Amino acid sequence: VELVESGGGLVQAGDSLRLSCAAAGLDVSKYAMAWFRLTSGLTRKFVASKGWTGGTTNYAESVKGRFTISRDDVLNTVYLQMNNLKPEDTAVYYCAAALEGFGSIRHDEYDYWGQGTQVTVSS
Numbered sequence: 001v002e003l004v005e006s007g008g009g010l011v012q013a014g015d016s017l018r019l020s021c022a023a024a025g026l027d028v029s030k031y032a033m034a035w036f037r038l039t040s041g042l043t044r045k046f047v048a049s050k051g052w053t054g055g056t057t058n059y060a061e062s063v064k065g066r067f068t069i070s071r072d073d074v075l076n077t078v079y080l081q082m083n084n085l086k087p088e089d090t091a092v093y094y095c096a097a098a099l100e101g102f103g104s105i106r107h108d109e110y111d112y113w114g115q116g117t118q119v120t121v122s123s
Contacts, residue, residue, distance in 0.1 A: 005093065026112065067082050097113075
């Protein structure tokens with residue numbers, strides 16, 4: 001199983017980025033998929049998740065209305081559209097998967113993790 005994130009970069013406050021998480025060795029339609037981020041304080045924080053049925057979506061309060069998680073079952077890829085980025089969004093973003101999960105906000109409920117992609121937002 002491999003999850004490969006891409007799409008990170010250096011942007012200015014107010015800009016947008018779309019992160020991608022390409023999955024190999026698992027079918028994303030059978031997994032809850034989530035995004036977490038690791039800040040400079042080395043705390044892994046929940047960002048967004050989608051349950052395996054696709055019907056449940058959760059967001060951290062700090063990103064509601066700005067970030068959107070989506071899934072493409074044909075491409076076996078999960079996305080995180082990030083709009084109106086703020087300097088406090090600066091972090092390494094990780095994709096995670098949990099078999100038949102419901103989109104938990106707890107990182108310990110996910111089985112597979114990607115290697116992360118850096119997002120830096122300048123003010």
